[in-house]
Amino acid sequence: MSEPEAAEQRETAVTSDAIDSPLLVVDGLRKEFGGVVAVDGATFSVAEGSLTGLIGPNGAGKSTTFNCITGIHEPTGGRVTFDGQDITGLAPYTLANRGLVRTFQIARELSDMTVLENVMLAPGGQVGESVVRSVTPGLRGDVVKAEADVRDRAWETLEFFEIDHLAHENAGNLSGGQRKLLEMARVLMTDPEMILLDEPLAGVNPTLEEKLLERIHELRREQGLTFLLVEHDMDVIMNNCEHIIVMHQGGVLAEGDAETITSDERVLEAYLGGDV
Amino acid sequence: MGIAEFARDGRVVMGDRPGAAVVAAVSGFLLLDLVAKLAGTTVFFLGTRLLGGSLTVGSLLSMVVDGLLVGLAVGLAGIGLSMTYSILDFANFAHGDTVTVGAFLGWVAAYITAGLGTGAPIAELFMLNSGRQLSTVSTFAPVLLGLVVAGVGSIGIVLLIDRLTYRPMRDTDNISLLIASIGVALALRYLIAFVFGTQTSGVASGGLRVTVFSMISVTDNEITLLVVSLLLMLGVHLLLQRTKLGKAMRAMADNEDLARVTGIPTERVIRLTWILGGGLAGVGGYLLVLESGTISFNFGWILLLLIFAAVIVGGIGSIYGAMAGGILIGLVDSLALIWLPSGLTRASAFLVLIVVLLLRPSGIFGGVSTA
């Protein structure tokens, strides 16, 4: 394919509501396991402050893409840029400290720690994470003071997600839905700019689902957070995401708003198992 | 899962190229040095000895034979450790003491039968301290009987231990099982001490010395160890390759969930694992005593780390790896004497263990059947 042709293709792939200020840019991402190509040149971007959906049939490469962006896997090729900086292959903790955090498909609560401990763990760069400061008399004063602030914020966050009544409970004793709320509360405590949500609603009952979505919208509105959402429930995606990316066979098949996606015959075919 | 595993392995190997290079360089140097030593030449560099020295082919050969013999017994004992690791999924720290138990049961049986009619008091015979030294040639039947008792007895003991300790814990994590096995190890070891005391008894010495190729000299007891170990290894091989239950064992080590949906009776496979592993450990212990001549309550425990080394070097979970790893570790343990003072040869075997775990956790022979 000649240069201009390729450029043109890229043009058309991105739909009319082109992204003016992308926060996250994934460019030609590729991931192989052994000889199997799981992600094959996926290219898309997520606008700052948006709620973007990432969907696709099983095996489309959504999870691997997610894992490559968040540093769980090292990509075989391609580039990931966050906030204008190249973050390809950086360790998860570096990403989190730069404001890019994720939740897990199956909620991964720290089950033998209390809900409050779970949430208080999250804030970055806590002074008390230094052994010397924690132990030395005199210096510990700063730790205690910072800790009180973290605690107060933790309580507020738990109240925001309405799980404050569970604060002293071991996280392992929570129900599936409550764990999802806890995970959201926890990533929020890291003071992120962008949150990647891996099926946040799987196994969550409708009432709780409503609550979670409401919180997500509120966080966007009031704190300008950006969300990228992988979700199986199409209704949720169609009704909540202003921008949707469809993956198929490791690449991006289509992009656009809900209407564009639902009327795209190729997307339907991909979901029915046809060759696209 | 298979794919992820593969990818991770790949990454590990990539990251460890420098480590592998160092290992290759060191091995190359040692080999060169060995050749120089055998040739009797010494290379000096800036006034210090770089390599070389002197070593006779005869002493090298006898070191090889020593290492081979110990390695065979260690490998035999290692098979069981490897099997419990792959099928029950935990590192069994009581395995060394199973080796001791088997050895004691076998030797008591051999000693008593050999001593009957000699007028020695039964207590002395039972306590293995009549001072008599058995050998394959002079007391063939008792030595053979002891071998059988060592195997059968340790099978009985491990089955009992499994029933009491591990079976109620089938679904627990592997660290809890490991800790339980530490408890079993303590209990077994000191029960033996309670019954037999803590002294070291000399019970066997070669009755016949054969010289092969006019350079290697071996005793009848050592030949017994060689023959029995090889036969048993062949037996294990046939069992795993030819019998239905043996194949089921390999299947379960491979993929326990699939084994279950295929209708393989997992509890029976576990029982066979203990029977094979326990029996071989007991026989291995019995043969080691036959070769070294002495027995004491904690010799298996001291041996455990060497057995672990054998199993890990061979690739934990792989039965053939355990056999090969045993021989390799036996040789390292013995040949290290060429370069190291005698107090440090054992350390070199442990060093090999650590290096393998860090650089190639799947073992040198790379998980023929993986857990």
Next chain:
Amino acid sequence: MSTVDTVRDRLDALPDVGLVVGFIASIWAVMLVLAIAVGGANWANLAAGFIGSVTVLIGGYAILALALNLQWGYTGLFNIGIAGFMAVGAYTTAVLTAPTDPAAGAVPGLGLPLWVGLIGGMVMAAIVGGLAALPALRLKADYLAIVTVAFSEIIRLVVNWSGLAEFSLFGVPVGTGGATGISFKSANDVAATLINGVGQPLVTAAEGVGVSGPNLANLTYGILLLLVVAGSYWVLARITNSPFGRVLKAIREDETVTQSLGKDTRQFKIKTFMIGCALMGLAGVLFRGQAGYISPQQFRPTITFYVFAALIIGGSGSNTGSIVGAATFSGLLFYLPARLGENVSLGGTRAPGNIVDAVAGFASLDPLPLLAYTISNVSTLRFVLIGVVLIYIIQNQPDGLLGHRNEPATSVSLDRPQSGSGGEADE
């Protein structure tokens, strides 16, 4: 199970210091009763001896259990090379403090003051621990276990090696003494000096009731060790009850999650490993080197497993549990059975010399010989008991006596702040 539960319920009701003090005091009481029962007129001296020895054991195992609790209980690092790190600390201290002009046949050292030696030992243990941790921490738990135990055996074999028995370090003669071991400034002597100096009236009083000087010094040493335990506890409590400790707990639960929340878990693990090893090094010299002498024999892997037993009995994950476990293990499982075996006799029945003769009594329906044999060998059987207790606990009560307790890792009260936020209203 129910007995353990009742014990646990009662333990829960006590505050931590009271719990620990009460526990140790009851063990002392048991020793006192034993001394009175078997000691006759000599009971006071016997009691001082018993209590002194058991206190030294409790102190030693408590420091070790606390260190292991930081590594394993908090962070999930399965280190079974404790003996090796103890050896590093003990040998470093020994080499630093052994006299430069030793008695004939002994090994010379650098002759530095004891406190320099202790700090040096801890630093060296931490460094060696850190070096061991660098590559090993990426291994899964059971592989880490095997690497650490192999590492500790290598350390023991190296100090045991005759080649290092005496050598020259930058021209200064030093050495490990090889298999014979090395003598150095005795920590016990410090206790003795203390006692004979400021404590002179105490010594006189003790001698008045028949307590011998060495027994009193031993008891004093035990109490000094308990002070070290208290200090270690204080430091560890501050480490664990802080955001640092919170990260450690999180690593134990799920390292990936901890990383994705912005924590560089590798750094935390290495630091933790070093701190724990430093403490193990300290215990190595204070506990094993009490008498100013160490040898490779004292650092066999077995001691590692005793520390595990102590921690598991107490409850891994709890600092208070570590001490309670150490006290239970060393007092009731390790020390008491041995003393009972020595001091209990069955009237006229002499213990047979071996088990065959003991069992032979059964032929004439006489169980006494076997019983006598059992009692006289109880110091062997106690290890069987330790093994069985370990199995029982891991099967039925994996949290131990106190591991189920929630000791939140924070430096402040976690109650909902009273002022400020008005709850849901402002959301």
Next chain:
Amino acid sequence: MSQRATESETVTLPDPAERLLAIRDLDAGYGDLQVLSDVHMDVADGEYVVIVGPNGAGKSTVMKSVFGLTTYMGGDVIFDGTDISRRNPDEIIYEGISYVPQTGNVFGSLSVRENLEMGAYILDEVPEDRIEEVYERFPILRERSDQSAGTLSGGQQQMLAMGRALMLDPDLLLLDEPSAGLAPDLVDDMFDRIDRINDDGTAILMVEQNAKEALRRCDRGYVLVQGQNRYEDEGTVLLNDEQVRQDFLGG
């Protein structure tokens, strides 16, 4: 128009005794997470039934529940007149059901032939005639007979997994996404082979992501959405139903 599940509930379901497999009001999941609620399904003797639906609908969970691999929470699974809803997999295999999981479905370190032998573990003797039949069905397996299964390609492993499941000549074969991970040109071949297995009389219950192809070939299909029955009808009817198609994208 396909039958909506809600309507079909007013229509009486077939008598379980007349069906090879009858699932009634099944609730199941994993641990405390419920995935299926009130699921019903039927497979007649020799029938070829396919379960399709969007991601996360619980299709595989139905299959695992039949084979006793999930947490049972209510309802009945009746096979050949016997309630097997609370049985373990090692008992169910004796009833005449074989299951081919989606991943990890061969013993990698065993040879191809040994894999087949393991499939007949519960029989007293290795049924040479069955092995022969499997080899005839999948000739490539005969060629690779002594090779270890781990060295086979993805498609060959899938055939081996099916061959292993056929060793007991089951009345019902459960297939979990047999086309997953196969190169596109192999997918058709795989479906052809499944057709032939069914033609030879084995009833099939299959979960498939590739809904188009699966519905085209099966006798009947079920559409599952969010752990519940949504539609059921002949495959081709479902395939051409606009409503069903839209369901895959939510609706």
